[in-house]
Amino acid sequence: MPSSLSPQEAWGLLKAGNDRFVEGSVDHPHQDAGWRAALAESQSPHAVIFGCADSRLAAEIIFDVGLGDVFVIRTAGQVIDDAVLGSLQFAIEEIDVPLIIILGHDNCGAVTAAVESMETSVMPKGFMRSLVERIMPSVMAARSKGVTDVNGTVKEHTDQTVHRVVDTSYAVAQAVADGKTAVMGITYSLSDGTVQIGDILGPVEA
Structure with a gap:
């Protein structure tokens, strides 16, 4: 069953939840046995959260x-790949989720690795190289704006990912x-x- 919420209403719920988390007055909603059983046959989430895999960035908690x-x-550094795009397509086409959050965080290890690779001209080995290669366009975009620090680059990477998701996924763009x-x-x-709002595409006002 699709969510009955508008994108603005979905953001309002998430914003209220983050406010509670910051204040230390969390409700821990929808975590009891009865609610678990009620969801066994279907789901209607009101948002997709595509975020970094960092252990400190547990979306349901924050x-x-x-x-x-x-x-x-x-994924590490909220890096897009085919599995991510397929997951987003499922969320949009099959369960009509009204809001997609691209969630980055300060002091991100994957973005730090990309910034260091830009500065040293040395790429990491193994599959870390794939992560850095996918983040590097955001590092370059940040540099073009005079931003060289990790946290400024994180924000740029988050904003770049917003646009890339819409540019890459026909389902999301539509x-x-x-x-x-x-x-x-x-x-x-x-x-x-706390959370800082970056770029927004679609019918939401921060």
């Missing part, structure tokens, strides 16, 4: 939501064009739990 509330996709879905860039602070 937005104070529970089972069935968010559809979570995670949903945004139709006003059914919005895509938002969010950068999370590891120290205080």
Whole structure:
């Protein structure tokens, strides 16, 4: 069953949850046995959260939501690949999720590796190289704006990912064009739990 929420309403719920998390007054909603059983046959999450795989960036915790509330996709440095795009397509076409959050965070290890590779002209070995290669365009975009620090580059990478998701996925682009879905860039602070809003495509006002 599709979510009945608009993109703006979905963001309102997530924002309220993050406010509770920052204040230390979390509700821990939708985490009881009865709710678990009610979700056994279907799901209708009100947002996709595509974020970094960092252990400190647990989406359900920082937005104070529970089972069935968010559809979570995670890769190191929120790097896009075919599996991510397929997951986003499923969320849009099969369960009509009204909001996609691209979730980055300060002091990101993957972005740090990309910044260091830019500075040293030395690429990491193994599969880390694939991560860095996919983040490098964001590092270059940040440099073109005079941004060289890691956290400034994280924000740029988050914003670049918002646009890349829409540019790359026809399903997401169509949903945004139709006003059914919005895509938002969010950068999370590891120290205080707050979120900073970046680029937005679609019908949401921060």
